[in-house]
Amino acid sequence: MNEIGISLDTVWMLLAAMLVFWMQPGFALCEAGFTRSKNTANILMKNFVDFMFGSLLFFFIGFGFMFGSEGAGFIGMPNWGDLSFYSGDLPVEGFLIFETVFCATSATIVSGAMAERTKFSMYLIYSAAISLFIYPIEGHWTWGGGWLCNDAADSFMMSTFGDVFHDFAGSAIVHSVGGVLALIGAIVLGPRIGKYSEDGKSNAIPGHNLAMASLGVFILWLGWFGFNPGSQLAASGEVNRIAISHVFLTTNLAAVAGGTATMFLTWFKYGKPSLSLTLNGVLAGLVGITAGCDLVSPMGAVIIGLACGIVLVYAIEFIDHKLxxxxxxxxxxxxxxxxxxxxxMTGLLSTSNGAFYGHGWGFFGAECFGILVIDLWAAACGVVLFYGIKKFHGLRVDKRIEEEGLDVYEHGEMCYN
Known part of the structure; x- marks a missing residue:
């Protein structure tokens, strides 16, 4: 029976990995649809590169950085392609693939914020840096047995908060890191030509294909059912069956709540419900629930989705119009x-140790501290990486290339004829 259970768990892990891999075309179509047609081939190429580079670099070095046992809980050791250091019930090759698709997702997030004006050669460098050490090191702190998840009685987290940091599938480890790096990259690059008038007014630059962007979001939504439930890494036995079913439900409820909140808010604010913002509202709900999809109740998932769908609209406005x-x-x-x-919000709404369920504020403090140090790491790395590239080689394409499109100048071909 144990062998049958391990076999079922392995098949579920690999199926989930396939679903998470399927998020790559989702990101590609979403980003391409939200931007202009003259840059589509460049965007599709970058999304392929994220997975190609991410797979190789994570196999040779990043996997060891993330799951190696050395380094006193702050960093593992590079494995140089040798997987023998890892021991677990599930096949190491399958676990590597599962973790690889998560790594590629973190790198892909950055692409969209820096679209339509980044040199392809420089994109290769920072995509490699994310997969090589930025993501694996902070991932080691929680998923790799590092200091943020060390539950020994005398550990820093237990001594300080009485609890450890929890991020079930990557709201912090994958998404917030990608988002912080995206913000730093966009700041260093500067805005696209024509985005802001001399008086500081923000000018809309519509994407060329909302149908493509919509399909991308549907694909991402499907992929998230591997991203979140797959992080259980097991399907056999009653406990795992219940856990996976619960995570499926909370994931979907947060997504629909996020999209609904954004749709009605944009309808109220702008007079018409915005499709493009509603698409992002769905993604906002999915991103928000990813940390605590295993701990919150279905109603808690709805609350997280609604909050993220509302905050998203104001965050986009603030970053664009004010900053x-x-x-x-x-x-x-x-x-x-x-x-x-x-x-x-996971620290507030967790049914097992959340502050709103009468369990005190220790877990909430652990969540706040964990997200703070993870994103400070991402921001520091982003500043060094992007400003370093800008100073020594240049990060942005020339004005003529940006105006005429990156497809022909960077790749010698166009997506549309």
Whole structure:
């Protein structure tokens, strides 16, 4: 029976990995649809590169950084392609694939905020850096047995908060990190030509294909049913069956609540329900529930989704109109702001140790502290990485290339004829 259970768990993990991999075309179509047609081939190419580079670099080095046992809980050791260091019930090759698709997702988030004006050669560098050490190191702190999840009685987290940081599927580890890096990258790049008038007014630059963006969001929604339930890493036995079913439900409820909240808010604010913002509202709900999808009740999932769907609209407005940071797809709001919000709300709405359920504020403090240090790490790495590239080689394409489109100049071909 044990062998049958391990076999079922392995098949479920690999199926979930396939669903998370399917999020790559979702991101590609979503980003391409939200931007202009003259840059579509460039955007599709970048999404392929994220997975190609991410798979190789995570296999050779990043997997060891994330799950290696060395480093006193702050960093593992590079494995140089040797997987023998890892021991677990599930096959290491399957676990590596599952973790690889998560790593690629973190890198892909950054692409959208820096779309339509980034040199492809420089994109290769920062995509590699994210997969090589930025994501694996902070991932080690929680998922790799590091200091944020060390539940020993004398550990820092237990001594300080009486609880450890919890991020079930990556609101913080994947999404907020990608969102913070996206924000830093967009700041360093500067806005697209024509985005802001001399008087500071923000000018809309519509995407070329909302049908493509909508299909991308539907694909991402489907992929999230591997992203969240798959993080249980087991399907055999009554406990796992119940857990997976619960996570499926909370994931979907947060998504629909996020989309509904954004739809009605935009209808109220702008006089018409916005499709593009509603698409991001669905994603905001999905991002927000990812940290606590295993701990919150179905009603808690709805609350998180509603909160993220509402906050998203104001976050996009603030970043665009007040800070004058040009993020073509809203990645810093969807993944950054809502990833942070969802993680924090897990500390409030967890039925087992949340503050709103009478369990005190220790777990909430652990969630706030964890998201803070994870995103400070991402921000520090982003500043060094993007400003370093800008200073030593240049991060942005020339004005003529940006105006005429990156497809021909960067790749010698166009997506549309």
């Amino acid at each position: 004058h940071i040009d993020d073509p797809v809203g990645a810093s709001s969807v993944h950054g702001v809502c990833g942070i919000l969802g993680t924090i």
